Structures are given as structure tokens and as C-alpha cells.
Amino acid sequence: MGSNALEIKPIAGALGAEIGGVDLADPLDDVTFQQIHRALLDNGVIFFRDQRITPDQQLAFAKRWGDIHLHPHIQGLDGTPEVFEIVKKEDDVHTLGGEWHTDQMFTATPVRATMLYAKQVPPQGGDTLFANAYLAYDTLSDGMKAMLAGLRTVNSYNMKKKRAAAMQVNDANEAPPDAEHPLIRTHNETGRKALYISYEGITKRLAGMTDAESAPLLGYRRQHATRPEFTCRFRWEEGSLAVWDNRCVQHLAINDYHGYRRVMHRVTVNGEPTS
Numbered sequence: 001m002g003s004n005a006l007e008i009k010p011i012a013g014a015l016g017a018e019i020g021g022v023d024l025a026d027p028l029d030d031v032t033f034q035q036i037h038r039a040l041l042d043n044g045v046i047f048f049r050d051q052r053i054t055p056d057q058q059l060a061f062a063k064r065w066g067d068i069h070l071h072p073h074i075q076g077l078d079g080t081p082e083v084f085e086i087v088k089k090e091d092d093v094h095t096l097g098g099e100w101h102t103d104q105m106f107t108a109t110p111v112r113a114t115m116l117y118a119k120q121v122p123p124q125g126g127d128t129l130f131a132n133a134y135l136a137y138d139t140l141s142d143g144m145k146a147m148l149a150g151l152r153t154v155n156s157y158n159m160k161k162k163r164a165a166a167m168q169v170n171d172a173n174e175a176p177p178d179a180e181h182p183l184i185r186t187h188n189e190t191g192r193k194a195l196y197i198s199y200e201g202i203t204k205r206l207a208g209m210t211d212a213e214s215a216p217l218l219g220y221r222r223q224h225a226t227r228p229e230f231t232c233r234f235r236w237e238e239g240s241l242a243v244w245d246n247r248c249v250q251h252l253a254i255n256d257y258h259g260y261r262r263v264m265h266r267v268t269v270n271g272e273p274t275s
Helices: 030-043 055-063 133-138 142-148 211-225
Strands: 007-010 017-020 045-048 084-088 113-120 128-132 152-155 179-182 184-186 193-195 203-206 231-234 241-245 249-253 262-269
Touching (some): 128 133, 133 193, 203 211, 241 249
Parallel strands (some): 017 045
Antiparallel strands (some): 113 241, 152 179, 184 193
């Protein structure tokens, strides 16, 4: 498809846009890709419907954004280890990503973008929520912004995380080292500031403070960051693909479809050190 065929339609006031007029199974020309890239920077998360792509084609699209990240704790597909399959079976109780978070924040260099492709979805339920971390920062008072400037968070891999039984994991017996990140992160492409935080299983405390001292400060920020007016909600269909910017967006997978099977393919793109 040529770039003039792209249709970019916002789905909510806070963030998110659907892009039509492009077939991701085909190689993208540079102009079309730059339009898609710009749409991600402008909207935080973008969605494509009715895509029929193989793992190799999904991987090829992901490589346009940068080097591919290999998840340190979940095994990829045979033949395409950069793509891992998220399967929630009919009788699974837990789901991956069931708390507000940004991907790989427990690592020193968190991932830049995540691409999730729907292979099989329930007839209803299984939506994903996204939250705009720019708005979470912009709506803080000047006094709060001044207080938070320079604070850093301590983030750890959640060894108690519950996953769907069908997922292939390779967790070590010991957790990886903690990673510190600024609570207020500056996006390296847009220059905008964002409230950068995950749920308490990942973002443990503020650097230089105790857990007790950190809890009220982080608890308020988590609540503030996911206010309804900062969010959008995406209803998955088979063949839908979402791309989100982990530098300025949180997400949450809703676990409301017990009795149905859901299969997704995920690829993540390497990021850069936080600042």
C-alpha cells in the first residue's frame, strides 16, 4: 500500500489510534513506515485490524523499529525465538500482564516498543487498557513536579508473577539485579516528560527510601497515572495488531474471559537507557 492510503483515526481523547489502509504482510516503503512511526509518537499506541501475518512477517515489521529484544524469562517460538506466544487456556485462572505496568521495567534498559498480535480471541472480554503517562505527568501540580524531579525508583523482576500454565518459562532460581529508573522519564524522541512507574510487584520503592516511606508516594502516583480520563480500551479481534510505546504508556490485560482460549504473539524492540 502507498502512504497516501493510510487512514489514522484516534479512538479516545487520551491516546490510541487505529490505522487502516496498510497490509503488514507486505514490506513497507520508507514513507509509509515514517507515517506509522509518527502516529505512534503522536498517539502512544496504534492498532491495525484484519492483518494476516506469520511470525516471520511480524518480526520483519518489528525490525523496522530497532533491534529485537529477547525476553529473559519466557521462551520464544521454535524457528522465531524473538516471537513468544502468550496462551491462556480455558481453565487458566491467571493472565500475563493483569496489572498496570510498562514492559521490562525491571531491566536496566527497558524495551522501547511492544507488538502484540491476536491469533485467537474469546467471543467477548480480553480487552486491553492503555494509559497515557504524559498526561499523568502534565496534570500534576507544579509543586508536585518539583518534588518528584530527581527521584528514582527501584525495580525488580516479580518472582511471584502468575502466568498461564501453557506458557514456556525459563525463570532462574534467583531474581536478576534491581534496576533504577527516574520516576519522571524524558522520552528520547519527543522530549516530553512522563510519569514512569509499574505496579508494586515491579516498582518496589524509591531509591534512598524505605518501603514504608515509599509506599504512600508511589501508591498515589499509581492511582493518578491510571485515571479513566488518561486511558483508552481496545477490543481485540482475530488479526488485530497493537504497537505501544513503553516509554510513555502503561497497559493492563483484563482477565474477564474464563472458559475461553486466547492466543497472542508478542515481539518487543530494544530500548535505550532512561533519563
